[in-house]
Amino acid sequence: MDLLETVEIETGPAPRFSVLWLHGLGADGHDFESVVPQLVRPEWPALRFVFPHAPVRPVTLNGGMRMRAWYDISGTEIAHKQDEPGIRDAMQKVDALLAREVVRGISPERQFVAGFSQGGAIALSVLVRRRQPLAGAIALSTYLPLADLAEHELVPGASAIPLFLAHGSLDPVVPIGLGLMSREWLTSHGFKVDWHSYPMPHSVSMDEIRHLTQWLGERLRAGMTSGDARNASVRGWMPDFCSLPILGSVVVMVELIVLVVLIAPGQGGWPTLRDLFAASFLAQWIALISAALSCKLGPWLGRLPFWFGGAVAALIPALVAAACSAIANSLDHSLALGWIPPAEARTFLLSNSVLAALVGLILMRYIFVLQEWQRGVEAQAAARIETLQARIRPHFLFNSLNAIASLIRIDADKAETAVEDLATVFRATLREERADHTLADELELIDRYLAIEALRLGGRLQVTRAIEASLRHCRVPALSVQPLVENAVHHGVQALPEGGVIAISAYRDHGALCVSVRNPKPVHAVTRLGGNHIALGNIRERLRMRYGVKAALEVDTGPDYHAVTLRVPMQEGPNDENPDRRR
Numbered sequence: 001m002d003l004l005e006t007v008e009i010e011t012g013p014a015p016r017f018s019v020l021w022l023h024g025l026g027a028d029g030h031d032f033e034s035v036v037p038q039l040v041r042p043e044w045p046a047l048r049f050v051f052p053h054a055p056v057r058p059v060t061l062n063g064g065m066r067m068r069a070w071y072d073i074s075g076t077e078i079a080h081k082q083d084e085p086g087i088r089d090a091m092q093k094v095d096a097l098l099a100r101e102v103v104r105g106i107s108p109e110r111q112f113v114a115g116f117s118q119g120g121a122i123a124l125s126v127l128v129r130r131r132q133p134l135a136g137a138i139a140l141s142t143y144l145p146l147a148d149l150a151e152h153e154l155v156p157g158a159s160a161i162p163l164f165l166a167h168g169s170l171d172p173v174v175p176i177g178l179g180l181m182s183r184e185w186l187t188s189h190g191f192k193v194d195w196h197s198y199p200m201p202h203s204v205s206m207d208e209i210r211h212l213t214q215w216l217g218e219r220l221r222a223g224m225t226s227g228d229a230r231n232a233s234v235r236g237w238m239p240d241f242c243s244l245p246i247l248g249s250v251v252v253m254v255e256l257i258v259l260v261v262l263i264a265p266g267q268g269g270w271p272t273l274r275d276l277f278a279a280s281f282l283a284q285w286i287a288l289i290s291a292a293l294s295c296k297l298g299p300w301l302g303r304l305p306f307w308f309g310g311a312v313a314a315l316i317p318a319l320v321a322a323a324c325s326a327i328a329n330s331l332d333h334s335l336a337l338g339w340i341p342p343a344e345a346r347t348f349l350l351s352n353s354v355l356a357a358l359v360g361l362i363l364m365r366y367i368f369v370l371q372e373w374q375r376g377v378e379a380q381a382a383a384r385i386e387t388l389q390a391r392i393r394p395h396f397l398f399n400s401l402n403a404i405a406s407l408i409r410i411d412a413d414k415a416e417t418a419v420e421d422l423a424t425v426f427r428a429t430l431r432e433e434r435a436d437h438t439l440a441d442e443l444e445l446i447d448r449y450l451a452i453e454a455l456r457l458g459g460r461l462q463v464t465r466a467i468e469a470s471l472r473h474c475r476v477p478a479l480s481v482q483p484l485v486e487n488a489v490h491h492g493v494q495a496l497p498e499g500g501v502i503a504i505s506a507y508r509d510h511g512a513l514c515v516s517v518r519n520p521k522p523v524h525a526v527t528r529l530g531g532n533h534i535a536l537g538n539i540r541e542r543l544r545m546r547y548g549v550k551a552a553l554e555v556d557t558g559p560d561y562h563a564v565t566l567r568v569p570m571q572e573g574p575n576d577e578n579p580d581r582r583r
Contacts, residue, residue, distance in 0.1 A: 460499025
């Protein structure tokens with residue numbers, strides 16, 4: 001049997017677990033690519049997500065139109081007249097992909113099978129007939145097909161596989177009643193179903209992703225060996241003291257605390273260099289040894305409850321301080337340095353231990369809050385990117401579809417090209433931002449977008465480009481220039497009866513990459529066209545999050561023109577040796 005084509009995403013090197021995720025009717029393997037960064041947590045072990053493309057087949061429900069489908073659906077009553085041959089064929093194809101993962105080094109008990117809608121139906125069909133173990137199964141907005149046959153084909157051991165089942169209470173495509181019936185069937189046959197319902201239509205919600213993240217994390221922890229835990233650096237709430245930036249912060253903060261203690265009132269004036277050296281040496285000795293132990297014990301501490309693990313973590317610097325103080329006292333006595341009076345030796349040891357425990361708690365809390373703040377900033381930036389990606393105007397979609405419909409009868413090849421361009425534009429808006437996105441990628445997306453708009457505007461839309469070839473492989477944030485071109489079309493060329501020219505240029509300026517989009521505009525004020533007008537603000541915020549003050553979005557407007565220039569630090573993209581990689 002030929003294996004299905006797949007889209008694959010690996011969250012790290014040498015994946016230890018895999019997730020086979022099946023899309024719904026009419027979609028393809030790219031449909032759930034964007035869920036990976038929202039679902040996966042950095043402390044998890046490396047995962048391989050496999051998103052297969054369903055075969056293309058006629059679907060009776062859609063008038064016999066050929067589309068990607070796991071099996072045929074004959075009518076709106078999807079639980080009746082089910083396509084048994086198609087369902088069984090899809091199950092065999094999924095089993096073949098699961099078997100391939102074993103060949104690639106991931107054992108069955110480390111594999112998940114997941115699916116949405118029609119893909120979820122296949123996932124459940126595979127689950128109840130599964131003779132080999134799985135780490136778990138995920139079925140979203142779906143139902144169990146061929147339930148009457150599954151009654152006789154159920155494999156007893158399959159019920160031990162954990163199952164996450166979720167459904168929208170407002171689902172008009174797969175009514176929640178079908179989901180509830182499937183849940184009852186599964187629980188009555190011994191399956192442990194983690195059921196969730198949400199007030200949503202036939203879709204996926206953020207609450208659903210959050211609950212799925214929690215469930216998946218529990219399954220991963222249950223299936224990990226000690227080696228996996230070491231490789232994954234599972235730290236939970238525990239700060240990563242193996243990180244050089246955090247280690248550097250500890251060194252600096254400990255030194256500041258030493259200075260504060262030495263110059264505090266009642267210490268007999270300003271400290272001497274000898275006092276500063278001795279105190280700093282001892283404090284940094286304690287800090288570095290404590291950080292090293294926290295680095296090694298971090299994965300174990302991170303899996304403990306917060307307060308209990310925090311108390312254990314506070315004992316580390318206290319015990320290290322006691323040991324180091326005892327060694328320092330012994331050295332001072334042996335070398336007759338006279339730094340620690342014999343009568344104060346016990347007080348010296350005890351006070352250092354208590355101070356180390358308090359400072360350790362304060363530093364750990366500070367670093368924990370700092371990490372949470374940084375994660376919040378990253379989440380906010382990601383949310384703003386998602387908002388920008390969701391801003392494709394409905395009128396653009398409707399106009400594009402109408403233009404494509406009119407082309408089908410007169411120029412089918414051109415209509416097919418337009419559909420591919422539209423799919424590329426929408427796929428870019430749904431894809432997570434990539435670190436290796438280059439100016440060439442952005443220009444290709446712009447070309448696709450302009451090709452679609454040209455179907456509607458014809459000769460009114462003209463474009464000139466002045467792009468230095470050496471700049472095409474410089475990195476830029478995804479969807480940073482295309483919205484500027486979209487604004488130029490929407491508020492410039494489209495608003496002029498005679499149309500106009502959009503000028504796109506890219507050049508170097510004092511170590512920065514500058515990309516400029518200039519368009520004509522009506523001389524007299526006109527009512528602004530539809531849209532939520534968030535593009536410029538969103539791009540500015542994304543630039544600030546990513547580059548700080550090193551990037552800017554500059555606007556220049558005159559009586560009859562409008563120009564926006566994107567300025568970002570010059571960064572060469574990967575694969576610069578192959579300038580034709582996108583062609």
